[in-house]
Amino acid sequence: xxxxxxxxxPNPEYDPWDVRAEHVAEALRxxxxxxxxxxxxxxxxxxDLREAVPGYAALPLSVLDTDAGILYREDRFEVLEHGIYWxxxxxxxxxxxxxxxxxxxxxxxxxxxxxxSGGEFFLVNxxxxxxxxxxxxxxxxxxxxxxxxxxxxxxxATGDFNSRPESSAYRTLTQGVEGGAFSLRDxxxxxxxxxxxxxxxxxxxxxxSGRIDHVFVAGGSFACTRWVVDKTSYGPDHKVPSDHFPVTxxxxxxxxxxxxx
Numbered sequence: 001x002x003x004x005x006x007x008x009x010p011n012p013e014y015d016p017w018d019v020r021a022e023h024v025a026e027a028l029r030x031x032x033x034x035x036x037x038x039x040x041x042x043x044x045x046x047x048d049l050r051e052a053v054p055g056y057a058a059l060p061l062s063v064l065d066t067d068a069g070i071l072y073r074e075d076r077f078e079v080l081e082h083g084i085y086w087x088x089x090x091x092x093x094x095x096x097x098x099x100x101x102x103x104x105x106x107x108x109x110x111x112x113x114x115x116x117s118g119g120e121f122f123l124v125n126x127x128x129x130x131x132x133x134x135x136x137x138x139x140x141x142x143x144x145x146x147x148x149x150x151x152x153x154x155x156x157a158t159g160d161f162n163s164r165p166e167s168s169a170y171r172t173l174t175q176g177v178e179g180g181a182f183s184l185r186d187x188x189x190x191x192x193x194x195x196x197x198x199x200x201x202x203x204x205x206x207x208x209s210g211r212i213d214h215v216f217v218a219g220g221s222f223a224c225t226r227w228v229v230d231k232t233s234y235g236p237d238h239k240v241p242s243d244h245f246p247v248t249x250x251x252x253x254x255x256x257x258x259x260x261x
Contacts, residue, residue, distance in 0.1 A: 001033035002158035002213050004127070004244035005049075007040040015239060017045060023234045023241035025052035028071075030197070031230060031248045036071040037125035037158025037215075039244075046071070060084060060108055064095070068106050068125045068159070080120065082110040085145060087128065087138040099137040101129035107142065109149065119255055121220075122149045126159040128169070135162055135169035140177045147182040150219030154253055157184060157216040160244060164212055173216065184216035187249035191227035198231045201238060206231070213247045221254040 005024050008017035028036065028049065036056070038046065043063045049071065050056050057074040059082055060066065072079075087105040088096040095104040107126040114121070124146060128138045142157075149155050163169040165186075176183040188194065188211065198204040206229055228248045233240050 001028075001031060001035070001246050001248045002037045002039070002125075002160070002215055003027070003246035004039035004160040004213060004242060005041050005045060006242040006244070008042050008045050014241075014243065017048075020241040021045070021048045022052065025049055026234075027230050027232065027241070027246045028053045028056075030232065031228065031246065033071075033248055034073050034076055035123055035156065035158075037123070038069040038071060039067065039125075039127040039160040041066050041069050059110055065106055067104070068108050068127045070108055070110060070123065070125050072110075072112070072123070076115055078113040078115060080111040080113055082108065084108055087126070087134070087141060091141060091145070099129065099134040101131050101134040103129065105129045105134070105138070107145065109145075111153070117255070119154075119253070121154040121156065121253070122152075124149070124155060124157040124159075126157070126161070128160065128162045130162040135167065136172070139163070139169040139172040143173065143177060143180075143182060143184070146184070146218065150182070152219070154220030154222070155218045156251065157218070158214070160213050162212050163214075164210060166209065182218075184218050185222065187215040187217060187222070187224040187251065188227050190217075190222060190224035191249070192225075193227075195226060195228045196231055197228060199233060202231055202233050203238075204231055211247075213244055215247060215249040215251075217251065223252045223254070224249050225252060226250040 056071040085091040
């Protein structure tokens, strides 16, 4: 799952976090993701979700660096190593900017082992800034840093990329830099169809051209058996718990002989 849960700061269009938290947690219960790439959570939002939905561990552990946090089922996965870099001209300088963005944006990379299959993979989670041209500057860096991971192991990349399918940043991510060999595959394009969840009375229409929350894959032979966007609301006024909807991709990986990217 990738889910921008909306930072817990005053926002007149949405209920405060102490109201929204339970409904974000309910989305986790409803979709039962093994891995969750979160965007915008403050450290206590992550703590609240872990308390509400037991069984998840969290990364990163820094109080400051939670704009791209990760939840994972602790009984299913073992973290072997993890790191952070920043979407900027100096990506290894903590909390650096410089791509036209005021807020720093980060990428979390985690090498994980599946306790069931024994296989290893990388989970990468990010939040591209929404200010142009930061997306176009972030996309090549994201590919540059992801390619070595995909050359070693399968990669799942989650995030609020703030990049619609028609955007140049999305084209870079899915077609490569200037036609380069390495690119990501969108799980949406691998799925036979998409599903929209909602309760009675919810607007379950979905404009696929407006997608900016993506689950990409690389470095392995992936299939996506289901691709689900959850638009479930709460209360008599059909409020939603965030300004983004959670997206869940049900992925299968063929661990036979690797066949390139």
